[in-house]
Structure formats: C-alpha cells, structure tokens
Amino acid sequence: MLRFEARPAPSRLATLLSPLIATLATVVAGVVLFAALGHAPLRALAAFFVQPLATRYGVGEWVLKASPLALIAVGLAAGYRANVWNIGAEGQLTVGAIAAGGLALAFDGTTSPLLLPAMFVAGAAGGMAWAAIPALLRTRFRASEILTSLMLVYIASLWLQLLVHGAWRDPEGFNFPQSKLFGAAALLPVIVPDTRVNAAVLLTLAVVAAAWVFMQRRHAGFEMRVAGLAPAAANYAGIPESQTVWRGMLIGGACAGLAGVGEIAGPIGQLMPSVSPGYGFTAIIVAFVGRLNPLGIVFASLLMSLLYLGGEAAQLTLALPSAVSGLFQGTLLFFLLAADVFIHYRLVRVRAVPAGAA
Amino acid sequence: MDTAVQLVVLTLAAATPLLLAALGELVTERSGVLNLGVEGMMLTGAVCAFIACVKTGSPWLGVAAGAVAGAGLAAIFGVLVLTLTANQVASGLALSLFGVGLSAFAGLDYVSAVVDGIRPLAIPGLTTLPVVGPLLFGQNPLVYVALVLLVAIQWMLHRTHAGLVVRAVGESPESADAIGYNVLAIRYGCVLFGGACAGVAGAYLSLAYTPMWSENMTAGRGWIALALVVFATWKPWRVLAGAVLFGGVTLAQFQAQAAGVDVEPQLLAMLPYVATIVVLAIISRNPMLILRNAPASLGRPFRPDR
Numbered sequence: 001m002l003r004f005e006a007r008p009a010p011s012r013l014a015t016l017l018s019p020l021i022a023t024l025a026t027v028v029a030g031v032v033l034f035a036a037l038g039h040a041p042l043r044a045l046a047a048f049f050v051q052p053l054a055t056r057y058g059v060g061e062w063v064l065k066a067s068p069l070a071l072i073a074v075g076l077a078a079g080y081r082a083n084v085w086n087i088g089a090e091g092q093l094t095v096g097a098i099a100a101g102g103l104a105l106a107f108d109g110t111t112s113p114l115l116l117p118a119m120f121v122a123g124a125a126g127g128m129a130w131a132a133i134p135a136l137l138r139t140r141f142r143a144s145e146i147l148t149s150l151m152l153v154y155i156a157s158l159w160l161q162l163l164v165h166g167a168w169r170d171p172e173g174f175n176f177p178q179s180k181l182f183g184a185a186a187l188l189p190v191i192v193p194d195t196r197v198n199a200a201v202l203l204t205l206a207v208v209a210a211a212w213v214f215m216q217r218r219h220a221g222f223e224m225r226v227a228g229l230a231p232a233a234a235n236y237a238g239i240p241e242s243q244t245v246w247r248g249m250l251i252g253g254a255c256a257g258l259a260g261v262g263e264i265a266g267p268i269g270q271l272m273p274s275v276s277p278g279y280g281f282t283a284i285i286v287a288f289v290g291r292l293n294p295l296g297i298v299f300a301s302l303l304m305s306l307l308y309l310g311g312e313a314a315q316l317t318l319a320l321p322s323a324v325s326g327l328f329q330g331t332l333l334f335f336l337l338a339a340d341v342f343i344h345y346r347l348v349r350v351r352a353v354p355a356g357a358a
Numbered sequence: 359m360d361t362a363v364q365l366v367v368l369t370l371a372a373a374t375p376l377l378l379a380a381l382g383e384l385v386t387e388r389s390g391v392l393n394l395g396v397e398g399m400m401l402t403g404a405v406c407a408f409i410a411c412v413k414t415g416s417p418w419l420g421v422a423a424g425a426v427a428g429a430g431l432a433a434i435f436g437v438l439v440l441t442l443t444a445n446q447v448a449s450g451l452a453l454s455l456f457g458v459g460l461s462a463f464a465g466l467d468y469v470s471a472v473v474d475g476i477r478p479l480a481i482p483g484l485t486t487l488p489v490v491g492p493l494l495f496g497q498n499p500l501v502y503v504a505l506v507l508l509v510a511i512q513w514m515l516h517r518t519h520a521g522l523v524v525r526a527v528g529e530s531p532e533s534a535d536a537i538g539y540n541v542l543a544i545r546y547g548c549v550l551f552g553g554a555c556a557g558v559a560g561a562y563l564s565l566a567y568t569p570m571w572s573e574n575m576t577a578g579r580g581w582i583a584l585a586l587v588v589f590a591t592w593k594p595w596r597v598l599a600g601a602v603l604f605g606g607v608t609l610a611q612f613q614a615q616a617a618g619v620d621v622e623p624q625l626l627a628m629l630p631y632v633a634t635i636v637v638l639a640i641i642s643r644n645p646m647l648i649l650r651n652a653p654a655s656l657g658r659p660f661r662p663d664r
Contacts, residue, residue, distance in 0.1 A: 004661070006661075085447055087451060133635075137635070137638070137639050137642075140639075141638075141639040141640075141642050141643040142642045142643070142645060142648070143635075143638045143639045143642040143643075144585075144588065144638065144642070146394065146447070147581060147584060147585045147588075147634070147638055148635050148638060148639075150578070150581050151578070151581065151582075151585075151631040151632075151634050151635050152631075152635070154577070154578050154628070154631045155628050155631050155632065158624040158625075158627050158628050159624070159628075161624050162622050162624035162625065165622075165624070166622065281455060284451060284455070285452075285455065288448060321462070321463055321466040323459060323462035323463040323466060323573075324459075324463055325459070326455070326458060326459025326460075326462060326463070327456070327459040327460055327463045328459075329455065329459060330452060330453075330455045330456025330457070330458075330459045330460065331456065333448075333451075333452040333455065333456070334434065334438065334449075334452055334456060337438050337442070337444040337445070337448060337449050337452060338437075338438060338442055338444065340442075340444060341442040341443065341444065344443075345443075
C-alpha cells in the first residue's frame with residue numbers, strides 16, 4: 001500500500017519539476033482529447049504547438065500575447081506570496097484601459113510625445129484605484145478580497161460597455177459600440193518589423209526585472225514573503241497586515257492597469273466593449289505555474305500564450321473550437337496543483353499493519 | 359394585488375439559482391472545505407443539463423445530468439484538496455477557470471439549440487386561484503425543490519446526528535478524527551453534495567429560468583452564491599433571506615427597464631454586483647459575527663495521522 005508521508009523540508013526539486021510534470025500531463029491529456037475527437041493526435045499537436053510559431057509573424061504574436069500575461073502575473077504574484085488573493089485583475093486591466101483610453105480620446109489629434117507616457121501613468125493609476133476598493137474593504141471591514149475583487153470585474157466590464165455604447169462611441173463608427181481609432185501619438189511603436197510586437201514588451205521586461213529585485217533584494221519584498229509564510233510572526237515583527245494587503249493589491253492593480261494600456265495602445269488601438277480575452281484570469285494560472293517567481297512567470301506566460309495561439313490555430317486547421325484553450329489552461333492548473341503535493345509529501349510504501357499490532 | 363403576487367413569484371424565480379448553489383456551498387463549508395469553484399460547477403451543470411435535455415428530450419434527465427456534472431467537477435476538487443491537500447483557494451479558482459473553459463467547449467454546438475425546458479406548474483383549478491394559486495401552485499417545480507432542500511438542510515444540520523458529525527468535522531477535524539469519524543470521507547460527501555447543488559442551480563438556469571445555453575450564462579451567480587454564504591453567517595435560513603434580497607435586486611433591474619426608467623441598462627446591470635460588495639462589507643464589518651459563526655477549520659487542510 002502506498003501512502004503520503006510528510007517530508008522534513010519542502011523539496012526544491014519537486015517545486016521546479018512540478019510545472020514540467022503538469023505541462024507534460026496536459027499535453028498527454030490533449031492527445032487523448034484530440035484522439036477522442038477523431039483527430040490524428042500528432043497532427044493535432046503539431047497544429048497546436050508548432051504551426052503557430054512557424055512564421056516570424058507567429059513568433060511575434062506569441063511574444064505579444066505573453067507580454068500582458070507576464071506583466072499581470074508578476075503583479076498578482078506579489079500579492080499571492082503574501083496570501084492576498086486578488087483575482088480581479090481582469091477588472092483592473094479594464095479600468096486601466098478606460099483611464100488611458102479616456103486620455104487618448106481627450107487629447108485626440110495631439111502629436112505630443114508625452115501622451116503615451118501619460119496614458120501609462122493613467123492606466124496604472126486606474127488599475128490601482130480599482131484594486132484599492134477591495135484593499136480598503138479588506139483592511140477596514142475584513143471583507144474577502146477574493147469576492148469583492150471579482151465582483152468589480154463585472155462592474156468594470158459594464159462600465160466600459162456603457163462608455164463605448166454611449167459617451168465615447170465613435171460618431172462616425174456606423175453605430176458600432178467602439179471608440180474612435182486612437183491617433184498616432186497614442187499608439188505604441190512596433191519594435192520588430194513584420195510583427196505586431198510593440199514597446200509594451202520592453203515595459204513588461206522592465207517590470208519583471210524590477211519585481212525580481214523587489215522580491216530578492218528589497219526589505220519590502222522580504223516582508224511580503226514573511227507575511228505570506230507566517231502571518232503571526234509577521235505581525236509580531238511589526239509588519240501590519242493592512243500594509244501587506246495594500247501593497248499586494250496595489251502592485252497587482254498597477255500591473256494589470258499597465259497591461260490594459262498595452263492592449264488598447266497596441267494591437268487594439270481603440271476602446272472596444274471588451275479589451276482583453278481574459279488575460280486577467282489566465283494570469284492567475286501563469287502566476288501559479290511560474291511558482292510566483294518573476295523568472296518562472298516569464299516561461300509560464302510563454303506557455304500560456306502558446307495555448308491561446310494553439311487554440312486559434314486549432315480552430316482554423318482542425319475546426320476545433322478555440323474554447324479548447326481555456327480547457328487546457330484549467331487542466332494545466334489542476335495538474336500543477338496535484339503535482340505540487342510532492343513538494344511537501346513523498347510517497348512511501350507501507351506494509352499492512354496486522355490488526356491489534358499498534 | 360396581482361402585481362404584488364407576480365413580483366413575489368418573479369423574485370423567487372430569480373432567487374432560486376442563488377439559493378440552490380449557496381445551500382450546497384454552505385454544507386461544503388460547514389464541513390470545513392472552502393470551494394471557490396461554484397461558478398465553474400454551475401456553468402458545467404448548466405451546459406450538461408442542457409445537452410442531456412436536447413439529446414433525451416427529458417428536462418428532468420437534464421437536471422440529473424446537471425447534478426452529476428456538478429458533482430463530477432467537485433470530485434476533481436475533492437481529490438486535489440482532500441486527498442492531495444492542495445491549497446483550497448488555488449484549487450477552487452482552478453475549478454472555476456476549468457469549468458468556464460469546459461462548458462464553453464462542450465456547449466459550442468448547442469448555442470442556438472432550443473429546448474422545451476421546465477415550465478412552471480399549472481394545476482387545473484388550483485393555479486388559477488387568486489393570490490394563493492400562483493404562490494403555492496404556480497412556481498417552477500425547481501423552486502419547490504430549492505425550498506424543500508432548504509428545510510431539509512436546516513433540519514439535517516441542526517437536528518440529526520449526521521448534521522452534528524458534519525459540523526464537528528468543520529469545527530475540529532482533529533477531535534472528530536480522534537473519536538473515530540472518517541473526516542476525509544465526510545468531507546468528500548459534503549463537497550460532492552455542494553457540487554451537485556451547484557449543478558442543479560446551473561440546470562435551473564439553462565432549463566427553467568432562460569431555457570437556452572450561452573457561454574458564461576451564470577454571469578457571476580456562482581460568486582454571488584459564495585458571498586451569500588458569508589452573508590448568511592453559515593445559517594441555512596439566512597441564505598434564503600439573502601437569495602431573495604439578490605433575486606429582488608436582479609428583478610429590480612428588469613422591472614426598471616420595463617417601466618421605462620431612463621437609466622442606462624449597463625448601470626442597472628451593475629446592481630447585483632454592487633449589492634454583493636456592499637452586503638459583504640457590512641456583514642464582515644463585525645468580526646465577532648464571522649468568528650463566532652464561521653466553521654473553525656474552514657480552508658485548512660486535514661491529513662489523518664494514521
């Protein structure tokens with residue numbers, strides 16, 4: 001008989017291997033699913049994971065989609081390490097896009113090089129403001145930030161729809177619910193020719209690097225980790241819980257807001273009823289698969305971005321619904337959480353103990 | 359008078375999915391397990407119920423399929439958090455994300471399908487009675503199911519031995535284990551029950567409330583149900599009060615639109631979500647209320663040392 005036995009110390013090897021095991025298990029699950037749907041598994045896998053990256057443009061799309069995921073996940077991870085469960089990044093992204101988009105529309109026609117930086121500041125501020133609501137409710141009233149941050153996703157989405165259906169609708173847009181196309185001064189420059197990869201990717205890399213320094217080298221990062229690992233000890237050491245909550249929520253909100261700006265000033269170029277294909281939710285998975293570590297998050301974001309692209313490719317070549325991406329993303333997280341059991345436990349073989357021998 | 363009666367009927371109709379899902383989650387949480395995957399289980403229940411109904415033509419087989427699907431997802435969650443002692447918050451989130459993807463995938467061919475669904479009761483001679491007719495004999499059958507479930511859970515939790523054991527497991531799994539109860543088995547049972555309830559809540563949406571399937575049709579009701587359990591301070595009767603309150607808010611949104619109130623529809627649609635936040639803040643404000651009523655081991659994994 002096999003049973004789990006607690007390890008004396010968490011296994012570093014299992015911590016690093018678990019995402020790989022989970023990825024492999026997801027691929028195997030994918031093969032089974034493809035076979036069950038009557039597709040040649042190898043051909044389907046190639047269509048899913050290889051074909052999207054066959055062209056220069058495809059590789060560009062891969063990076064372009066990974067960038068907001070990594071950006072948001074790095075912000076969320078700062079909170080998750082401290083047990084601050086911000087799951088409303090999608091809403092913070094939306095409000096960031098509303099704030100920056102409002103600025104772009106208000107200064108439509110300007111050629112000032114300051115517009116774009118101002119949009120990023122507005123976006124970060126918008127995301128932080130939206131994240132401040134759950135932070136305030138948690139610190140003042142102890143309301144669960146999980147539920148409040150999620151409710152705010154729906155409210156933000158309705159707010160954006162209200163704007164693009166009403167006040168901010170393009171008067172010459174044939175009544176489509178979308179804003180005017182932004183002027184050139186509000187659009188990010190493309191930095192790799194023949195792709196859509198824009199300067200937002202550089203911002204993501206900068207934030208990832210800053211997050212790594214914050215986490216490893218700065219006292220504040222250390223405080224956040226302590227607050228997550230041992231709340232009582234943190235409290236005793238004079239790290240108030242409210243400070244941890246505020247930091248965790250605001251960092252997450254700022255990053256999500258920036259990601260929202262990257263979308264509307266990048267590939268979208270205007271405000272639409274929806275400005276994200278669920279990046280805020282997918283980033284939660286990215287944060288976990290990346291082990292809440294900035295470097296790990298970069299790899300996880302590339303993996304998850306490939307799942308998005310693979311879903312789109314599978315829709316074209318295999319006539320599979322693109323919803324299969326969401327399915328794979330969820331499956332990956334399941335396998336990861338299951339594989340994580342080996343961080344704290346190991347399997348040992350035990351002989352059946354004869355009755356009464358205890 | 360007729361309008362008032364109709365309002366009560368419509369409010370109950372809007373409250374029923376919240377009531378079903380929240381009651382299931384309440385039992386799960388009373389056993390000490392926090393399952394944040396209600397939204398995913400509801401969606402999967404909704405789509406499976408709809409597909410089963412289209413395939414078999416029987417809405418009640420659909421409801422059964424919804425319950426099984428909800429319990430099936432809950433079983434995955436159970437393996438993760440009970441057998442493998444994974445983090446309950448992360449696993450619940452995973453379940454919700456997975457359920458959204460799974461239901462969208464499974465329901466793709468059924469987006470424009472039509473079913474007869476489950477109609478409100480119409481008993482000749484009774485339903486047409488004034489006032490009491492529509493109230494007692496004119497609701498959707500699943501509304502009665504939800505109300506019966508409420509009474510049953512209230513009675514089970516507080517008046518039976520089984521309920522005492524569930525509460526003991528939620529308060530102190532170590533003690534329950536020490537006197538010989540199988541904590542994991544009891545928690546598995548409660549998690550599966552919660553999943554089945556969420557699945558039926560989803561089936562109600564896709565077969566009775568609006569007989570159709572569309573992606574993400576639960577629109578956050580699973581999350582509102584989670585908030586309702588906190589609002590109810592883990593007491594079944596108060597879940598009914600909360601569900602009716604939120605049903606009323608949902609209804610107010612449609613009534614205002616029908617009455618031609620000059621407010622943007624998106625603003626009205628925000629109401630249930632704003633109400634959830636406000637209510638959560640008010641109820642959580644009193645720490646004693648939560649501390650005294652929340653199951654003591656909620657969210658804490660348990661591994662028997664035997």
